[in-house]
Amino acid sequence: xxxxxxxxxxxxxxxxxxxxxxxxxxxxxxxxxxxxxxxxxxxxxxxxxxxxxxxxxxxxxxxxxxxxxxxxxxxxxxxxxxxxxxxxxxxxxxxxxxxxxxxxxxxxxxxxxxxxxxxxxxxxxxxxxxxxxxxxxxxxxxxxxxxxxxxxxxxxxxxxxxxxxxxxxxxxxxxxxxxxxxxxxxxxxxxxxxxxxxxxxxxxxxxxxxxxxxxxxxxxxxxxxxxxxxxxxxxxxxxxxxxxxxxxxxxxxxxxxxxxxxxxxxxx
Amino acid sequence: xxxxxxxxxxxxxxxxxxxxxxxxxxxxxxxxxxxxxxxxxxxxxxxxxxxxxxxxxxxxxxxxxxxxxxxxxxxxxxxxxxxxxxxxxxxxxxxxxxxxxxxxxxxxxxxxxxxxxxxxxxxxxxxxxxxxxxxxxxxxxxxxxxxxxxxxxxxxxxxxxxxxxxxxxxxxxxxxxxxxxxxxxxxxxxxxxxxxxxxxxxxxxxxxxxxxxxxxxxxxxxxxxxxxxxxxxxxxxxxxxxxxxxxxxxxxxxxxxxxxxxxxxxxxxxxxxxxxxxxxxxxxxxxxxxxxxxxxxxxxxxxxxxxxxxxxxxxxxxxxxxxxxxx
Numbered sequence: 001x002x003x004x005x006x007x008x009x010x011x012x013x014x015x016x017x018x019x020x021x022x023x024x025x026x027x028x029x030x031x032x033x034x035x036x037x038x039x040x041x042x043x044x045x046x047x048x049x050x051x052x053x054x055x056x057x058x059x060x061x062x063x064x065x066x067x068x069x070x071x072x073x074x075x076x077x078x079x080x081x082x083x084x085x086x087x088x089x090x091x092x093x094x095x096x097x098x099x100x101x102x103x104x105x106x107x108x109x110x111x112x113x114x115x116x117x118x119x120x121x122x123x124x125x126x127x128x129x130x131x132x133x134x135x136x137x138x139x140x141x142x143x144x145x146x147x148x149x150x151x152x153x154x155x156x157x158x159x160x161x162x163x164x165x166x167x168x169x170x171x172x173x174x175x176x177x178x179x180x181x182x183x184x185x186x187x188x189x190x191x192x193x194x195x196x197x198x199x200x201x202x203x204x205x206x207x208x209x210x211x212x213x214x215x216x217x218x219x220x221x222x223x224x225x226x227x228x229x230x231x232x233x234x235x236x237x238x239x240x241x242x243x244x245x246x247x248x249x250x251x252x253x254x255x256x257x258x259x260x261x262x263x264x265x266x267x268x
Numbered sequence: 269x270x271x272x273x274x275x276x277x278x279x280x281x282x283x284x285x286x287x288x289x290x291x292x293x294x295x296x297x298x299x300x301x302x303x304x305x306x307x308x309x310x311x312x313x314x315x316x317x318x319x320x321x322x323x324x325x326x327x328x329x330x331x332x333x334x335x336x337x338x339x340x341x342x343x344x345x346x347x348x349x350x351x352x353x354x355x356x357x358x359x360x361x362x363x364x365x366x367x368x369x370x371x372x373x374x375x376x377x378x379x380x381x382x383x384x385x386x387x388x389x390x391x392x393x394x395x396x397x398x399x400x401x402x403x404x405x406x407x408x409x410x411x412x413x414x415x416x417x418x419x420x421x422x423x424x425x426x427x428x429x430x431x432x433x434x435x436x437x438x439x440x441x442x443x444x445x446x447x448x449x450x451x452x453x454x455x456x457x458x459x460x461x462x463x464x465x466x467x468x469x470x471x472x473x474x475x476x477x478x479x480x481x482x483x484x485x486x487x488x489x490x491x492x493x494x495x496x497x498x499x500x501x502x503x504x505x506x507x508x509x510x511x512x513x514x515x516x517x518x519x520x521x522x523x524x525x526x527x528x529x530x531x532x533x534x535x536x537x538x539x540x541x542x543x544x545x546x547x548x549x550x551x552x553x554x555x556x557x558x559x560x561x562x563x564x565x566x567x568x569x570x571x572x573x574x575x576x577x578x579x580x581x582x583x584x585x586x587x588x589x590x591x592x593x594x595x
Binding site (some may be wrong): 020023024027031034035038039102103104106107108109110111112113 | 363
């Protein structure tokens with residue numbers, strides 16, 4: 001009986017550990033994407049709110065913050081985009097917490113797959129979901145009158161910077177999703193996310209904030225990512241902002257990955 | 269077969285595991301012969317689940333050794349995982365995938381080719397009577413259907429050793445009977461099954477050998493009949509007319525056998541006794557002398573329940589007997 005399971009193991013990529021890891025991660029990613037499709041409300045919760053923010057902020061507050069609402073839309077879209085990608089990163093935590101509580105984790109861990117499959121498949125699916133959400137948000141922005149001012153590379157770089165910045169954040173949420181006892185506990189993270197994303201250059205210029213708050217907003221890595229995305233949208237030289245964002249991504253990744261791995265290997 | 273030289277599917281020696289200061293396993297020794305259903309019987313917190321988690325590589329042991337299908341849980345974890353199937357306490361199925369998709373996915377994680385994965389998934393769907401629900405999402409399934417799907421997922425790679433951790437806990441009697449039928453069929457097919465349960469009736473019916481576990485150690489082991497014979501002779505059951513006299517009756521019966529067991533719901537005290545008829549007469553005399561009014565008195569063959577009482581001094585699981593009686 002067992003000989004069947006052990007001999008029928010020949011497929012594309014066979015022979016190497018890496019080949020099987022790739023095979024398993026693709027399977028897990030596809031499974032997670034199927035779940036996104038069948039539970040559209042999950043993705044709705046991270047797309048509807050940013051779109052509402054984009055519309056309301058632009059038409060209600062835009063004129064007060066900038067000379068015209070069009071002017072403000074161009075300013076705001078990159079900010080909302082980076083914030084939305086962070087919301088998307090929360091899905092990593094929700095997804096892992098759900099799998100853990102439903103007992104699926106035990107099943108996966110008893111299967112002959114690499115132990116990193118669960119996390120890598122989760123991250124990849126969530127990045128792809130974020131690509132979709134970013135396209136949707138930019139599409140809505142376009143309908144409202146937003147335009148890219150740079151070349152094609154800068155225009156592609158604008159959402160790319162945002163998606164990349166969300167990756168280590170996904171790692172942090174992965175760690176949290178693996179240790180919380182209930183999925184609902186993750187809702188508490190909004191208490192952190194809202195201040196962090198608001199005390200930044202995402203919605204208003206930092207110069208308009210009180211003097212004591214400006215250094216906080218300037219040092220906020222979220223501000224740096226928003227500035228990079230915004231400079232790319234405007235077609236400006238974004239070298240220092242992009243490098244700054246990449247540096248933060250590297251630093252945050254180095255912190256997030258050991259945390260997530262530790263949470264995953266934690267005895268339970 | 270791969271990597272197996274001895275006839276034992278599972279060999280456990282001196283296995284220990286603690287969580288902080290709490291010792292979950294305090295030196296477990298176990299041998300499970302190939303091709304049998306082996307029952308691990310014990311109450312909640314006895315260490316059954318911890319043992320299963322170690323044997324399926326979900327957790328490392330603190331001390332001792334364990335081999336499954338010839339593979340060491342620490343050194344050969346990858347090969348071991350290819351040889352086992354696990355159905356845990358909570359049916360581990362993906363709510364948003366259909367029954368068929370669930371099985372195919374697990375099969376593909378065992379690295380079976382797509383066509384083979386599909387073929388096996390369909391065969392298992394038929395075998396576990398899920399054909400009508402095969403293309404429905406698992407979230408629409410009843411508790412019993414989920415457990416059957418979970419069991420099917422554990423079998424998709426045709427494992428040498430199957431671990432079933434309390435497979436029927438929380439199921440209604442009808443679903444439990446269905447699942448028992450499925451497990452009996454597996455046993456006939458020659459799969460080695462390690463089954464944990466707190467239901468004595470379940471171990472009695474399914475397992476050809478049983479280990480009784482309590483507080484992290486194996487306190488007895490044998491066939492159901494061997495365990496029953498160790499209780500000795502018969503079990504004396506006294507039903508009192510007045511519930512208020514139940515504890516008084518228990519105290520009196522302590523003089524006849526170890527650890528008399530109370531079942532207030534039916535006003536009964538039961539105790540394992542050496543010599544049936546003489547004990548019965550003696551019990552009636554003593555109860556009568558103490559003016560405890562007897563509603564009914566009888567002798568019966570000991571059940572595994574009685575074995576557990578006699579061995580541990582407490583019931584295997586509160587309500588286990590009454591649930592058994594409902595069927």
